[in-house]
Amino acid sequence: MAGWKEFREIAAWQYAHDLKIRVDEFLARPAVKLKYKLHGQLSDAARSAPSNIAEGFGKFGNKEFARFARIAKASEVEVINHLIDLEDQRLISQNERQVTEHAARKAVKAVTGSIRHIESTPDPPRP
Numbered sequence: 001m002a003g004w005k006e007f008r009e010i011a012a013w014q015y016a017h018d019l020k021i022r023v024d025e026f027l028a029r030p031a032v033k034l035k036y037k038l039h040g041q042l043s044d045a046a047r048s049a050p051s052n053i054a055e056g057f058g059k060f061g062n063k064e065f066a067r068f069a070r071i072a073k074a075s076e077v078e079v080i081n082h083l084i085d086l087e088d089q090r091l092i093s094q095n096e097r098q099v100t101e102h103a104a105r106k107a108v109k110a111v112t113g114s115i116r117h118i119e120s121t122p123d124p125p126r127p
Contacts, residue, residue, distance in 0.1 A: 003121070007057040012114040015107035016049035016072060022100050023079060032091050042082040048075035049107065053114075066118045073111045080104045 007013050023046035026032055032039055049072040056068025080101050087097040 003117075004057065007054040010053060010057065010114060012069065012072070012107065012111040013050050013053040013057075015103070015110045016053055016076065019076065019079060019100070019103050019107045020046045020050055022103055026086060026092055026096070026100075029091070032086065035089070035091070038082065038085055038089075042079065042086075045075045045078040045082060048072065049079075049111070053111065061123045062118045062121055063123075066115050069111050069115045069118060073108055073115070076104050076107045076111065 004010050023042060027039060027043055027046075032042075052068045052072040052075065056065040056072075059065055059068065083092070083097045083101055083104070086092040087094060092100075
C-alpha cells in the first residue's frame with residue numbers, strides 16, 4: 001500500500017517504534033510503576049502509535065490507512081503530555097524529557113508526512 005511492502009519499511013512506524021522503546025525505559029523504573037494510572041496511560045499511548053500504523057497498513061484502502069495514521073499521531077502527542085507529567089513529578093529529568101520529546105516530535109513529523117503521502121496516492125486495485 002502506498003509504495004511500502006510491509007509496515008516496518010514506513011519511517012513513521014520506525015520513529016514510533018523508537019519512541020515506544022525510549023518510553024519503555026521510563027516505564028521500567030520502580031517510581032514510575034508506582035504511578036499506576038500514569039504508567040498505564042503512558043504505556044498505552046506509546047504502544048498505540050506503532051500499532052495503529054501497522055494496523056492501518058493492513059487495511060484495504062488509503063482512506064482507512066490515513067485514519068489509523070491520524071490516531072497514531074494523536075497518541076504521539078499524548079506521549080509528549082505524559083512526558084511533561086513525568087518531569088513535573090520529578091520522575092524523569094528535564095534532559096530526559098527534552099530528548100524523548102524530540103524523538104516524539106520526529107515521530108509526529110514522520111506520521112504527518114505519511115498521512116500526506118497516503119492521501120495523495122491512489123488506492124491499490126482490489127484483488
